Amino acid sequence: MRITDGMIFKEIKQNVMTARLRVSEAQADSERAMVGAPNDLDPVMISRHEVLKTTGARLRSMEKVGLEAEQFLSTSESALHNVNEILTRVREIAVAGSNDTLVSENRTGMTMELQELRQQLLSVLNTEHDGRYVFSGTLTNTEPFLEDGTYQGNTTVREVRIAPSTSVDANLVGSSISTSGAGNLFKILETLQDAFNTDDPLAVRGQLTKLEVSHEHIINQRSIVGARLKGIGSASNYREELHLAIEERKADNIGITPEEAFTNFTHSQYALQAAMAQVQKVMQSLMSGLV
Amino acid sequence: MAGMISNLGSAKNTLLAQQTGLMVTGHNIANATTEGFHRQEVLTESLSGNAHGISLDRVRRHTDFFLNRQMMVQGGEVGYANARQEYIAQIDPVLGDLGEGGLNASLDRFFSNWNELSANPENLDLRTELLYASDSIVTVLNRQAYEITKARDDANDDLEFLVAEVNSKLGSVADLNKAIIEHEAHGEDANELKDHRDKLADELASLIGVKVFQQDDGTVRLLIANGMAMVDRDVHFAIALQPQDTDDDGVLDGKYFDVVLENSIPIIINSRVKGEIGGALHFRDTDAVGLMTLVDELAYDLGTEVNAIHETGFGLDDSTGLAFFTGLGTTASGAAKGLALNTDIASDGQKIAASGESGAVGDGANALRLAQLDISDVAHNNSRTLAESSNFLLANFTALKRTTTSTQEGFQQRYDLLSNLQMSNVGVSVEEEMVVLNRYQRAFHSTTKVIKTLDEMIQVVLGMKG
Numbered sequence: 001m002r003i004t005d006g007m008i009f010k011e012i013k014q015n016v017m018t019a020r021l022r023v024s025e026a027q028a029d030s031e032r033a034m035v036g037a038p039n040d041l042d043p044v045m046i047s048r049h050e051v052l053k054t055t056g057a058r059l060r061s062m063e064k065v066g067l068e069a070e071q072f073l074s075t076s077e078s079a080l081h082n083v084n085e086i087l088t089r090v091r092e093i094a095v096a097g098s099n100d101t102l103v104s105e106n107r108t109g110m111t112m113e114l115q116e117l118r119q120q121l122l123s124v125l126n127t128e129h130d131g132r133y134v135f136s137g138t139l140t141n142t143e144p145f146l147e148d149g150t151y152q153g154n155t156t157v158r159e160v161r162i163a164p165s166t167s168v169d170a171n172l173v174g175s176s177i178s179t180s181g182a183g184n185l186f187k188i189l190e191t192l193q194d195a196f197n198t199d200d201p202l203a204v205r206g207q208l209t210k211l212e213v214s215h216e217h218i219i220n221q222r223s224i225v226g227a228r229l230k231g232i233g234s235a236s237n238y239r240e241e242l243h244l245a246i247e248e249r250k251a252d253n254i255g256i257t258p259e260e261a262f263t264n265f266t267h268s269q270y271a272l273q274a275a276m277a278q279v280q281k282v283m284q285s286l287m288s289g290l291v
Numbered sequence: 292m293a294g295m296i297s298n299l300g301s302a303k304n305t306l307l308a309q310q311t312g313l314m315v316t317g318h319n320i321a322n323a324t325t326e327g328f329h330r331q332e333v334l335t336e337s338l339s340g341n342a343h344g345i346s347l348d349r350v351r352r353h354t355d356f357f358l359n360r361q362m363m364v365q366g367g368e369v370g371y372a373n374a375r376q377e378y379i380a381q382i383d384p385v386l387g388d389l390g391e392g393g394l395n396a397s398l399d400r401f402f403s404n405w406n407e408l409s410a411n412p413e414n415l416d417l418r419t420e421l422l423y424a425s426d427s428i429v430t431v432l433n434r435q436a437y438e439i440t441k442a443r444d445d446a447n448d449d450l451e452f453l454v455a456e457v458n459s460k461l462g463s464v465a466d467l468n469k470a471i472i473e474h475e476a477h478g479e480d481a482n483e484l485k486d487h488r489d490k491l492a493d494e495l496a497s498l499i500g501v502k503v504f505q506q507d508d509g510t511v512r513l514l515i516a517n518g519m520a521m522v523d524r525d526v527h528f529a530i531a532l533q534p535q536d537t538d539d540d541g542v543l544d545g546k547y548f549d550v551v552l553e554n555s556i557p558i559i560i561n562s563r564v565k566g567e568i569g570g571a572l573h574f575r576d577t578d579a580v581g582l583m584t585l586v587d588e589l590a591y592d593l594g595t596e597v598n599a600i601h602e603t604g605f606g607l608d609d610s611t612g613l614a615f616f617t618g619l620g621t622t623a624s625g626a627a628k629g630l631a632l633n634t635d636i637a638s639d640g641q642k643i644a645a646s647g648e649s650g651a652v653g654d655g656a657n658a659l660r661l662a663q664l665d666i667s668d669v670a671h672n673n674s675r676t677l678a679e680s681s682n683f684l685l686a687n688f689t690a691l692k693r694t695t696t697s698t699q700e701g702f703q704q705r706y707d708l709l710s711n712l713q714m715s716n717v718g719v720s721v722e723e724e725m726v727v728l729n730r731y732q733r734a735f736h737s738t739t740k741v742i743k744t745l746d747e748m749i750q751v752v753l754g755m756k757g
Binding site for chain 1: 323324330387389395396398399400402403404406407409410411413414646648650651652653654655656659662663665678681682685686687689690692693696707710711714715716718719720721722723
């Protein structure tokens with residue numbers, strides 16, 4: 001084959017351009033290896049990467065929802081803890097008040113304390129979280145309990161998504177807290193207060209069992225909240241595991257590590273320098289032929 | 292004496308042939324870098340009979356028509372692939388965006404915000420965030436539709452100057468064919484004219500994809516696919532643009548053009564052309580249309596599915612029955628361009644219907660239903676999720692980008708290979724020309740010696756007579 005000048009110049013120009021292109025590609029590879037982006041000419045790689053990104057975005061969203069639900073339920077749990085404390089004290093007073101030997105002055109003091117405890121109970125069951133009433137169902141802008149203990153909320157339970165295929169009920173409805181097998185808690189307290197007011201130990205004793213049932217009911221409600229909080233915790237661990245798996249798969253999908261990319265980049269620079277040196281050598285030999 | 296005079300005549304012929312050789316070699320060296328130049332060579336013939344020495348036969352222009360034809364075919368494919376690649380690169384920033392501003396990321400944010408709102412529907416900040424995410428998705432889809440349409444329009448507009456360029460070159464090739472016939476009829480060589488004409492034919496191949504056929508009279512015939520002639524000797528057939536009859540009513544009033552071969556009845560040649568014109572047509576009528584269909588379908592599926600659920604829910608102000616997205620028609624066509632966020636909702640986040648129950652501001656049931664759309668097969672005739680549809684669009688675009696890139700590279704490599712073979716055959720090697728120059732120089736020198744010797748001999752003979 002004849003080798004013409006055009007071929008020589010075209011060849012060396014092509015070599016330099018190819019070497020430059022390789023440097024540019026190696027640089028792009030380094031950048032995407034650093035930021036964890038796929039090759040933008042590989043539809044399969046891009047598709048996988050995008051699916052993983054979407055899954056990651058869903059998990060981050062569920063994480064926020066999980067955190068919100070955890071805080072909401074923690075406030076509910078804290079309120080139920082207070083209700084438990086209040087009912088423990090009410091029971092102590094009721095047990096003391098059921099004693100026939102109790103003097104009238106003490107009974108009056110207890111009556112006042114009972115009144116105070118009822119107010120506390122009302123206040124606790126009207127607890128707010130971030131400006132939302134926690135026990136009014138989904139009518140979160142409506143105070144759940146009126147002064148007389150009437151429930152104003154609704155019975156809707158809020159379901160939220162906290163992990164793939166995992167939802168949790170994020171609220172406890174006030175009516176299900178205040179009402180147990182023994183009846184309405186406020187009614188029981190009202191009856192108890194009346195018994196103290198009328199100095200009637202027998203009637204006080206009559207409310208003791210109801211109080212115990214109500215107290216037990218509150219403990220059950222607390223354990224429901226506790227179980228939900230535990231569920232949120234395990235969903236959080238599940239999300240964390242998925243996150244890690246996603247990051248690993250994303251790294252695998254990129255197909256190149258930063259170390260490999262750096263080596264390739266160095267190699268391509270070396271090749272470009274060699275191509276430039278070739279230009280110089282070819283020019284030298286052509287020029288020497290003309291002299 | 293007569294023999295010596297005759298020898299002097301032969302030496303003169305030889306000298307002239309060598310002078311031509313020196314001139315042609317110099318011409319070759321001077322054009323070593325001229326694009327399209329074919330090296331030339333002096334062909335001599337040995338004289339016989341009473342005459343001796345050599346005489347100039349002709350100046351031969353090196354060429355290889357087979358290779359030339361192959362190169363033109365590949366040139367047409369390269370032009371075709373280059374044009375497609377350029378238009379695809381134009382929409383790449385919007386359709387191939389893998390970053391936070393891309394379609395997938397916007398869709399992820401949109402559904403994530405619905406999920407977050409479902410847990411805290413009274414939160415006005417979350418509602419504002421959702422409005423931003425919704426606006427972002429609307430913007431991305433609008434922009435995708437705009438960029439695809441703009442690239443289609445650009446391809447259509449580019450046809451105007453491409454067609455003008457083709458017509459100008461077709462005319463020039465026909466004129467050059469004519470000049471070649473005339474030159475050769477007068478016994479002159481038309482090598483430069485042929486170089487010029489072949490270069491134009493190469494450029495035509497890259498513009499519209501033509502095949503070349505050599506004629507006996509030194510002219511070329513240029514044909515497009517299907518064998519329709521565009522140049523035949525000194526006649527050329529111009530092409531033109533004709534608005535499409537999009538609605539089949541017989542009125543040519545479409546926005547886009549067909550490429551036609553001018554005739555008493557113009558013949559539409561869209562499917563018969565390659566080169567940049569073929570590439571522009573393919574992008575405008577196939578690549579862009581396919582992508583737009585996917586973008587429109589996604590916008591339509593997203594809009595209708597979100598609206599269907601949103602309309603059943605209740606806002607913080609108890610508003611209900613509101614479409615979340617507006618600008619949708621009864622079919623997917625034009626959905627991406629028209630999609631907009633309901634202005635009532637955009638100006639008042641309280642109208643976002645997160646609740647499934649009237650008056651229940653803390654209810655996020657409707658927001659949760661909307662959030663769960665991202666895992667429901669509601670797109671592409673209920674066979675994919677919206678995220679899968681968005682991903683399908685991205686993968687489709689990437690595949691198109693990769694295919695055009697690898698096709699372009701493949702054709703370019705084949706073209707370069709043929710071009711190398713062509714260059715090997717018709718290109719100039721300065722070293723070789725230097726050797727040839729040296730050879731002619733020596734021969735010229737020797738011939739002048741012969742003339743000098745003959746002259747001396749004649750002088751001697753003339754001296755004897757005196």
